[in-house]
Each structure stands twice: as structure tokens, then as C-alpha cells.
Amino acid sequence: MRLPCLSLALSLLLSPAFAQDASTAISPPVEDTGTLAGAPYRIDIPADWNGELVVLAHGFEPVGVARETPWPADPATPMFTSERYAVAQSGYATQGWAVRDAIADSERLRAHFVQRHGQPTKTWMVGMSMGGGIAIASLEQQAAHYDGALSLCGANLPGEVLATELFTSLVAFDALFPPHEGEAGFRLSDPAAPVLDQNTVMDRVDAALPRDPAAAQRLATRLEVSVEALPGTLGLHYLVIRDLIARGGGMPVDNRLVRYTGFGDDDAFNRRVPRYVGDVAAMDYVAAAPALSGRPQKPLVLQYNADDPTINPRFRPVYAQKARDATVVPLTLPDAPGGHCRFSADQVKDAFRVLTGWVESGERPPLR
Known part of the structure; x- marks a missing residue:
């Protein structure tokens, strides 16, 4: 990725005149909105700003979703401004899986x-959902600018x-619920098939599942979600892919050459799985989204979150395991109750206090 060079270039653009202590640099409160390199942004600085x-x-954010102007405050913003922190948030130059842009x-x-x-x-990086990975990547790549994430x-x-x-979820669905005769071009996994919107994908999945309830249960179990959550899960996976x-x-x-397991009869399942040749440039791209x-x-x-069908149990330990030998080993807090990103304001504040402490x-x- 080009980000280390970008970070250096931006730091060189800042003259010593701007490298002043924040407590003497503003007359709060401040609401600063605009666009930077095509990305809408918003900055909120409370009247009693603590300097951090x-x-x-x-x-x-799905591609095509209408955007507000100026960029609105994230629901998490008051969780931090109420504690006297300034908050800066970018809308990113593009929608979709905009990790590298973000x-x-x-x-x-x-x-x-x-x-x-x-x-x-002090400067902190905080992210939710896709933004969580962005926060980690930013901390890894631009550690000099952040105190923690x-x-x-x-x-x-x-x-x-x-x-x-x-x-894997898309090819598994296509293997377990193959298109009817004459619909081969409509496999969810097929990059040559017509692009569908999320609702259409969800409708197709919802209509297919009753054809084979046992296969639907196998798919749900393997993906660690409920059968009822399969349309939404596959719809999101389709959009990202x-x-x-x-x-x-x-x-x-x-x-x-992938041998899939956990979907029932492994031999029969793998014979039915659609196979595709990867594009080297595209695979290099995704390796950095995020790296x-x-x-x-x-x-x-x-x-x-304990009941999150989007970030399911098999995903949650991946980064912590990867970072177990890091100089600074990450701390994973106990899962909070609820579905995807269903945190209360107090839970967010408590987690943030663990970081700042x-x-x-x-x-x-230590873990509590």
C-alpha cells in the first residue's frame, strides 16, 4: 500500500507554525465540515475540550446509498464529546468496502x-465494524500519530x-442450492453473472432455503448463524465480494484447489462447488484491504458482541492470534451481549477507558 508514503508526505506538509499545542490553538466550540480529496469529513470540538x-x-456503507451534506455526526460522537474529546470522522472518498480509501x-x-x-x-483511533479493521490498520501503519486504538x-x-x-459462503450456497436449469449465469459466486442488489440477493436466498431445510441448517451451522440470518449474511457477503x-x-x-469441509458429505459437496481462477492483481489488492x-x-x-452474525465466533480470535507475539499484545475484552455493534454508550465508554487507562x-x- 502507499499509506506509509502518504503519511510521510502529509507530515512534511505541516509547517512548524501548525505544530502547536491544541489547548492554545482553538476557540471552542467548533464544528468543522467539508471535503478532503473527495472525502466528506466532520470535526466536533466541545467547548471544554480536554486537548485529546x-x-x-x-x-x-453500500454503494449508492444517498449521503448527507454536510457529513453528519456518527451516533458514537456524543459518547466522546460528552467526555470532552474532540472527534474527527471521514466519510471516505468511496462507498462499499472502502478500506484502503478509509x-x-x-x-x-x-x-x-x-x-x-x-x-x-493525545490521539486515539476508534472504529466499529469495517471501521474496526481500519482502526487496527491505521495503528499498525501510522503508529507515530496515535497513542492507541x-x-x-x-x-x-x-x-x-x-x-x-x-x-466460501457464496460458493457453499451455490453448491447446496444450485440454480435451476437455465439459470447457471445466476450463481451468487460467479463474477460473470449480472450484478444484483442486496435485496434481490436476499430474496433469492430466502426463496431457495425451503427447497432443502437440512442443507439450509448445514449452511447456517457452518457459517455460525441462524437459518433466519442466512439471507442477510449472504446478502452482505455478496456486496463485499x-x-x-x-x-x-x-x-x-x-x-x-480448496477442499471445503463442514458442509455435510465433504466429497459430494466439493464435487458440486463452483471453481474459479483468481486474478493475481485482484488478489494482491484484497491482501491490502486491509493489510x-x-x-x-x-x-x-x-x-x-456475543450474538453477532456478521462478526461470528470464528472471526473474532483471528487478529488476536496473529498478534500474540507482538511487542504490544492486544487486549480482547469479554464479548458484550447483543447483535452486531449493539453496544450501549456506557459499554463504549468503558472499553475506551480501558484503552486510555x-x-x-x-x-x-488484566481482564475483568
């Missing part, structure tokens, strides 16, 4: 904050792992 900045990374856009916004409002005494309900998977997992195909310019997964090294250099706190004390806190 939270950069918020939002989650997946990392660059968030860094550009952080630099803009410093230039316009002064250097914060919090990933909530995060899609904290290296890009190639995420693409493989999501694609299609977006990765568009961004990468080709097939982002090569499954010709997670598992080597955070600053404190990182992770928290998930870690940094202030210099000691990794």
Missing part, C-alpha cells in the same frame, strides 16, 4: 485537524482471509 482527539472510522482519508483528516486546530495532546465489533481480518471467508471484484479488477479468490501484520506498536483494545498507566490491564 478521537478519530472515528465508520463501518460498511485509511488514507482518515490519515488525511488527522493531518488536517493538526493543521487547522493544533496538535492534540479501540476496535469494536471489528472486521479484524487480513484482506485475503476476509475475501476467502466471504467467498462484488465490491472487491470491482476495486481489484478481477476475481479476488482462487478456489480451484494487517499483527504487529501493533501501541496499545490496542478489541471488543465484540492502559496508556496512562503504562501497564496492560
Whole structure:
């Protein structure tokens, strides 16, 4: 990725005149909105600002969703401004699985904050869902600019792992519920098939499942969701894969030699699985969307939801396992009750206090 170079270039653009202490740089309160390199942004600074900045990374926004102008405050914004933190949030230059854009856009916004409002005494990165992975990638790639990061309900998977997992759900559906005769061009996994919107995909899945309830249960069990959640899960996976195909310019997964397990009769299942040749450039693209090294250099706190069908149990330990030998080992908090990103304001504040307390004390806190 180009981000380390981008970070350096932005830092060189900041003259010493702007590298002042934030407490002397503004006359709060402040609401700063606009566009940076095609990405809408918003900055909120409370009247009693404590001098610290939270950069918020939002989650997946389907392509084509209407956007508000100016960029609205994320629902999490008051959770931090009420605690006297300034909040900066980018809308990203593109929609969809905009991870690479989001990392660059968030860094550009952080630099803009410093230039316009002064250097914060501390800077934190916080993300939810897709934004959770963005927060981790930003901390890994731009550690000099951040004191720590919090990933909530995060899609904290290296890009190639995420693409493989999501694609597995699509080929599994196509193997278990093959198209009727004459509909071969409508496999969800087929990159050459017509692009469908999410509702159409969900309708197709919903209509297919009753054809074979036992297969539907096998698919749900393997994907760690309920049968009722399958249409929404597959619809989301389809959107992300299609977006990765568009961004990468080709097939982002090569499954010709993959042997799938856990869907019933493995031999029979693998004979039915559609096979595709991956495009090298597209696979290189997804490997950096995001590229997670598992080597955070600053404190990182992770928290998930116990009943999350989007970030399901097999996804949650992936990053922590990858980072188990890091110089700064991430802390994973106990799962909070509820579905995807269903955190209360107090739960978010508590998780954030774990992070800030870690940094202030210099000691990794024990699990409670």
C-alpha cells in the first residue's frame, strides 16, 4: 500500500507554525465540515475540550446509498464529546468496502485537524465494524500519530482471509442450492453473472432455503448463524465480494484447489462447488484491504458482541492470534451481549477507558 508514503508526505506538509499545542490553538466550540480529496469529513470540538482527539472510522456503507451534506455526526460522537474529546470522522472518498480509501482519508483528516486546530495532546483511533479493521490498520501503519486504538465489533481480518471467508459462503450456497436449469449465469459466486442488489440477493436466498431445510441448517451451522440470518449474511457477503471484484479488477479468490469441509458429505459437496481462477492483481489488492501484520506498536483494545452474525465466533480470535507475539499484545475484552455493534454508550465508554487507562498507566490491564 502507499499509506506509509502518504503519511510521510502529509507530515512534511505541516509547517512548524501548525505544530502547536491544541489547548492554545482553538476557540471552542467548533464544528468543522467539508471535503478532503473527495472525502466528506466532520470535526466536533466541545467547548471544554480536554486537548485529546478521537478519530472515528465508520463501518460498511453500500454503494449508492444517498449521503448527507454536510457529513453528519456518527451516533458514537456524543459518547466522546460528552467526555470532552474532540472527534474527527471521514466519510471516505468511496462507498462499499472502502478500506484502503478509509485509511488514507482518515490519515488525511488527522493531518488536517493538526493543521487547522493544533496538535492534540493525545490521539486515539476508534472504529466499529469495517471501521474496526481500519482502526487496527491505521495503528499498525501510522503508529507515530496515535497513542492507541479501540476496535469494536471489528472486521479484524487480513484482506485475503476476509475475501476467502466471504467467498466460501457464496460458493457453499451455490453448491447446496444450485440454480435451476437455465439459470447457471445466476450463481451468487460467479463474477460473470449480472450484478444484483442486496435485496434481490436476499430474496433469492430466502426463496431457495425451503427447497432443502437440512442443507439450509448445514449452511447456517457452518457459517455460525441462524437459518433466519442466512439471507442477510449472504446478502452482505455478496456486496463485499462484488465490491472487491470491482476495486481489484478481477476475481479476488482462487478456489480451484480448496477442499471445503463442514458442509455435510465433504466429497459430494466439493464435487458440486463452483471453481474459479483468481486474478493475481485482484488478489494482491484484497491482501491490502486491509493489510494487517499483527504487529501493533501501541496499545490496542478489541471488543465484540456475543450474538453477532456478521462478526461470528470464528472471526473474532483471528487478529488476536496473529498478534500474540507482538511487542504490544492486544487486549480482547469479554464479548458484550447483543447483535452486531449493539453496544450501549456506557459499554463504549468503558472499553475506551480501558484503552486510555492502559496508556496512562503504562501497564496492560488484566481482564475483568
